[in-house]
Amino acid sequence: MHIRKYDYDYSRRFFMDKLAKGTMGAGVLTSLLPLMGNSGDIGQAYPEELTNIEAYTKGKVQTGDIVDASNVEFVKDILDPVSYLQISQQGRRIRIAPTTTDITELYPRDYLEATLRNQGMASFDNTGNVVHTPDGKPWIGGSPFPDPKSGIEAFANMTLSWGRHDTAVYAVEDNDIGPEGDVEYSYQIGWCEKNTVALVSNPDGPYWEGHEDKLRYQSVWFNYPNDVKGTSFLNIWKYDQREFPDLFGYLPAFKRVRRFPTNQRFEPLVPGITFFLSDAWGAGDPMLTWGNYKIVGRGPFLGSQSGSWQGDKENWSKDHLLHGGKKGLNFFEVDFQLCPEVIVVEAEPLGFPRAPVSKKRVWIDVRNMANIGYVTYDRRGELWRSFETGFAQQKKGDLANLDAKGNPEWTWSYVHAMDVQTNRFTRFNHAKSIKGGLSASFNNEDAYSKYLTVQAIRRLGA
């Protein structure tokens, strides 16, 4: 007989009490953060029913099980509403993986070390921007608030470093599925982001000299199909999160780079896609253009934090995992795990008076501050869209994609985005490469000149 020291109600009561009192430290049995720094094993911070799905569901769901419409009710309370809808009504399946307790499997190594090294050194200045407290300069790397006490602190963690690497180039295979379950649109997308501050792998320190007034360069471009090939946009994010990025775009029809306004962030970039710039990383807009951040919930959650990298498949494809939807083409069958504690944060787009979104709700895993659940609501307050991101170490058996120091890389693996009102669905796969010869990479020294300048997007645009 399995004797549990703390029953299900204990942790539920604990989280409710913590939320009510506004005491926000992560961890139930003990504080999470010291464990991260000392042993790297966060198992001791939570009772068994928060680290073991079998314990949480009283044996109804076990690690290795498939959750589908037949048993989703047992985990309904720890799914976001769109995932629940997909599993209960659209034939989606998820596979339950063990809860990750080794914190090193939830971060890129350099970012984790910077997070631990720099903890306690962040604060907000009088403009609302995050600064390195000792000198008031921009943040110096890692999650500035690894144990967030407020919604805005949690969002600062997501916003200041999207991909947790100084530089990342992503090769993205996009497929957009219509209400009838057909793949109506397919795009191959290049995405590059490079932080200019808060650097964690830069031997010269946390800042890219001369760029301290910025937060990042980010570009997105399309390599397929023909009618959008060459379309590319360059965003230059200012460090001041009250300001919109500078946006330069290359449209193949115009054959030239033009400067664009950048406040239209709630629109698809190309036909059929269910993705807005605002959705990126759950924090696609400058942090202070949103407001009314508040923590509305705290507790366990099912999210994809491991096991989804398909490094043994051609081009890291997940096509063999497709299922669900009317034609079996919607979803990747991926691993979900019981995440012991998420912070549920809501925010409103105050800087966008006519935004079609009234609020977003984001589930943030306190272990690594990743947004493992994200939904938005329309102006009527009705559930509208989701942007579910799965993260994983790029490791499968003996196969691994290693960083410069020999550690397995950690990054996003897939995205499921859905408009529940129109039943349109978008899935991204983080591929090894896409048409045009673009390969995924991290901390690529050439990335700035190859992908992140006006000159570069003109060249990419052809």
Added chain:
Amino acid sequence: MNIKHQAGLTASVLALSASALISPSAAAFDASVSGFIRQEMAYKIGGDQNPNNPNGNPLNGKTVPNTVLDHPGGCALLDALTLLTVAQGGEAYGSCLLGTMPPNITKPFIDNENDWNVFATRAQIDIDMNISNNMTGRMQIRGYYQPDVFDDYGDPNLFTVNNHGDEATYLSISGSNYMVDMPMAYIDYAKGPLWIRFGNQQIAWGEALFFRVADVANGLDLRRHLFLDFGAEEYADERLSSPGVRASYTFGTDWELEVFAQMFQPTIIPNRGSPYSFLPYPFTVDFETGFDQVDDAINGGVRLQGQIGNLGVQFFAVSRHNPDPIFKLVPGNGTAEGLLNGPLPVLGGGSGELMGSQPFYLDESGEFGFDSWRHWFGSTSLAGIDGLGLLNTLIEEYGFLDDAFTLFSYFGLTDGFGDPNVSTIEQGRYIVDTLATAFGGPLRAGGQAVYTAENIYGLGFNYIFYAEPDTFMDQLVLRFEGSYTPDKKFTDPSLSSDFIVSDEWITSVTIEKYQRFTDAFPATFFIFEWMHKSESDMLGRHLSGLGGDRNHLPGGGEDGRGWDALVFALQQPFPDLKWRIDMSILYDLNGGFFMQPAVRYKPSNTWSVEAFANIIDASNSGSIFASTEFSDDFTVRINYQF
């Protein structure tokens, strides 16, 4: 230069580029192919035919009085010429004074009714190559087949232009109804802040759309749907590529210096008789001779652009041969029987020139040549040519016609006895009718395209305003571009070989705004542009030649005002971007507009449809739309991409 020579040179440039820069540690070669097939159909929605073509000539099938019969002097001249012709064994065709000469001029009725502006199938293949870490390449092959669905006059060749042998561009093969070319065939080398592109390429500078202020590197190919294609594509299909080298170097984060050197490639205007031909049909232009004089010329330019805070700036200078041709008359090598072949008898001795030394010659078909003053002044004014000035140019530059007009002066047809010049349109009417009657038929003329050298200096800026969210000023984009071309050469409205030389200023101001009116639809994109040109209109015609018509000479003030035009356009995408509606309006302050409502539907990855109407109106011949207002059409394009 023949086409083989050109193709070989181009291949050499590409090969040299490749051999010099391929890295020994080249990454795996990767190539991808994509493309599309498109059916393009532009159905005319008005019954009008192109007035520059014989079947659209306003006088087609019309009978008009021969005015020379009303002029005693002219009448006497014709009879005198008749007597001399008969004396030399020629045939008399009637006496003016005796009233036996036909009193009217009748242009034969040509009943061609063209229903289509475009009916073509286009296929395009793009090949993208990843050659090494620093080197990529791209090749684009475009095929365009336009079956002969046109009920047109003379079965015109739609695509062959004798620039490079029988080809219009460096990398093309074409026939009467098809063309295959390579708009892109280049290799990119990028390392750090340096980027070099070698090969056949388009270069577009500036930010103004439709109005080409800084966009001066390349000419346009107007053989397909003129410039009346889908407005949102601007000049993507028209801008002409040519072999060259383009290099760019980025300084710091905000500044970029760019240079290019490119082989000269002239603008290609629609061929004579084609649906969009915009030169008078009796006027046959030789493009080859002019091109051969500059075919080894290199156009070059330098641009510095950057960001100063929130202000984007650019400065540019281009030294080029203007790809847009200007025109002059050339000898037509025509002959006539007897006295009319010259030398003509004038007091004090004439030039001694023969008829073949001047541009005009007889239209043997009798169907399309200048046969009356109405045709002469109507057609010339439509093309921005001063019909009366042209007569005086003929006198000044061609001895035979100086002799002829001097001869006419003896009969009171010119400014005075012995003075060949004419000063009024009334004189011009008699002269033209006299010429056509005397030569016994309608006249055609020979011209030549000339490509002149010029330097262009310019600057531009853009600025984005920030204000309270959702206000008009918030994220409003203001763009300005200006250019100055000293000693720019223009076609003289009298077609003199002594071109107009004048400094030209061109400016454009653009305001752009994305405004979301409802949370149910994505933002609407608005653009408003104003362009001012000091010396010429958007078609490059000098303002001093504009504004005339059959009954009036040019000179309605266009020359002093400069040329101004306004553009207003909007785009409204639907929520999932499957549908988008566009509206573009170009208003010429000289009196005319072009309006294009459009819809784009993209139901799937592979299929898309664009439909739009081109509605064009001109209130007078001073408008840039005077020669295209006949062409209202409804266009549908059905695309399948792979």
